[in-house]
Amino acid sequence: MVFNLGRHRTQTSHPEELIKFCEQEYKWSKSFISVSALKPSAFHLTTVLQDLSEDNKKVQIFRANHLLTNHTVVLKLIDLDEEELLDYVSFEINTIRQLHHPNLLPLLSSFVIERHLWNVITSAEYGSVDIWSRPNGISELAIAIIVRDVLFALDYLHKRGIIHRAVCGPHILINSNGHCMLTGLKYSTSVLKDGRWHNTIHEFPQNALKIMNYFAPEILQQNITGYNSKSDIYSLGIVCCEMANGCVPFEDIQLTEMLLDKLTGNYPKPLDATCEEIINFPTDVEDLTPDALYFKEQDIDEFRDCFYLKTQPNSGHITSVEELKTIMRSLGQSPTDDELEKYFKEKNGKISFADLLDVMHTHSVKEKIPQEILDAFVATDWARSGQMMTRDLKHILCGWGEKLIPKEFEQLLKEANISGPYFKYEDFVKIISAPIPDY
Structure with a gap:
């Protein structure tokens, strides 16, 4: 996101x-x-x-x-x-x-x-939430931010006696400032009838077939008890599952089955650590796909966000070697052009997120960046002193490859605590290859 x-x-x-x-x-x-x-x-x-x-x-x-x-x-x-x-x-x-x-x-x-x-x-430049959530969901932080904004909107509506009745992914829009805006008020209704505030409403929303999956059971049931503003909170819960799982709950079943499931308490769940099906998922090595064994959940979330940010115009697929190069370098890998061509050809010129995980694992096994950098320093250290001149490092980093600008080089020296004419390159490699702290 x-x-x-x-x-x-x-x-x-x-x-x-x-x-x-x-x-x-x-x-x-x-x-x-x-x-x-x-x-x-x-x-x-x-x-x-x-x-x-x-x-x-x-x-x-x-x-x-x-x-x-x-x-x-x-x-x-x-x-x-x-x-x-x-x-x-x-x-x-x-x-x-x-x-x-x-x-x-x-x-x-x-x-x-x-x-x-x-x-x-x-204009909502970033479109609707349902577009961003497909096909693999979005991060928990993004979900929390979106839910917070929707709750602000619902609190405002409910205090004015308005039940939205159409809280769903397509009705939550995101503008360029990151604000989420709720729309779809054509389905709303007021609890103020004939000058009185009614505790419950019984009318069914008109022309609402396409959003019935989001309706609370009490709206669908249409019995004498009616429904109130709490039905919007149920709908928001369905949206949370949509954002977490990347699909709309109940979308693959008939409406009658959906009604039965809701009335019998068979509600959807986000596929996270609180889901019993995930907790009880078999953990034997032979029962799991290889990609699930090599990456932490936090790493996979980072890979997913980067992948869908870069491939949004291509319906969630990498369609060129240049896109693959950009994504892999953004995620800390340094593949050569020949390696990129090879990976792209092996995946038949169209790389999905699952394919990217496979490529990332394959490359990470053979690419040992800290050791390769250290070996390069040792190769230039004829005296085997373990040190290198700072000006030589500047010549390499600012004159070769992607070429750092002087300001970037000075910042690098500051982060590595280098202030003199010489530095110990082994300590330098440890510092620059250390993982970024999670604040």
Whole structure:
């Protein structure tokens, strides 16, 4: 994952900070509306994000630049030939207009041109959570950050009497600042009916077939007890399993089977150390794949994050020698061009994550970087003194190979505690090859 995690380490949940953020977003939205001509010519369409059928009506989604403000936005064009769809869309717009929170996707503007409704929405550059979680899930830290932002949004909604009813991976979007924003309010409902706050709701969400896997049992059961805002927390739990496991729970079974499983308490689990199936998994050497024996879980998580960061445009596969070179070097390996060609050819020119683990293991067995560096120092030490001149090291590192810049070289000397004209190269190798501390 490439979200900006730094802001989460300093962000607090103080109400005044959320209010300040909301005010800034609201002012920008008002400014956008005031300068916008509210017509198609005010936007330059750059990318078609989606072209689908919703309620048998055409819905098109584009990424576009707003010409007057130079902001990147998303345009959602909806065909309004039928009044039924108009009522449906009007509800969503009216709901969003009443809400202002940094973890809810804002609607910047909406206008009608001929038979089309144009909704102008904030752009979420990193897309939705479900895209990032497939096929092998995401790290626990990333899940915790996403869940935190969604909980902020749900707390805001629930305090205002709104049950979201559609918390799912596709409705959690990530912007360029790493903020997660909840969308999908067209499925929401209010517990305020006829001027009264109702403890339970009984109505079933309309047009919700594609998100039924996320529904809480009490929504699906449709009995006299009804459901309340806690159903959103159940849905968030399903999203946690989706993010951890890389797939949507219950997606491979019939809806009737899913309903039976939920009503009988057969709930999904994240595939981690708390899962009994994982705990009881056979640990005999012959029962495990070779790759599972050679890497720590933390290393595999690092490999996975690097792999999917680099291969996202290629549907999760390495498709060139250059990509393989970049990934392996990012993970601390130093394969030669001939070795890279060999690995790529052995995997038939398309390397999956499982293939990468195999390549990493194969290369790590024969590549002993610290020893190779030490052997190189010894080869240049004719007197076998165990020392080397600092200026000679600078000549090698700044003049050959990938060539460090002087500032990088000075930082390296500082980290290795080298200050004089000579240094002991064996101590130097131990320092530079030591694992990075986990803070």
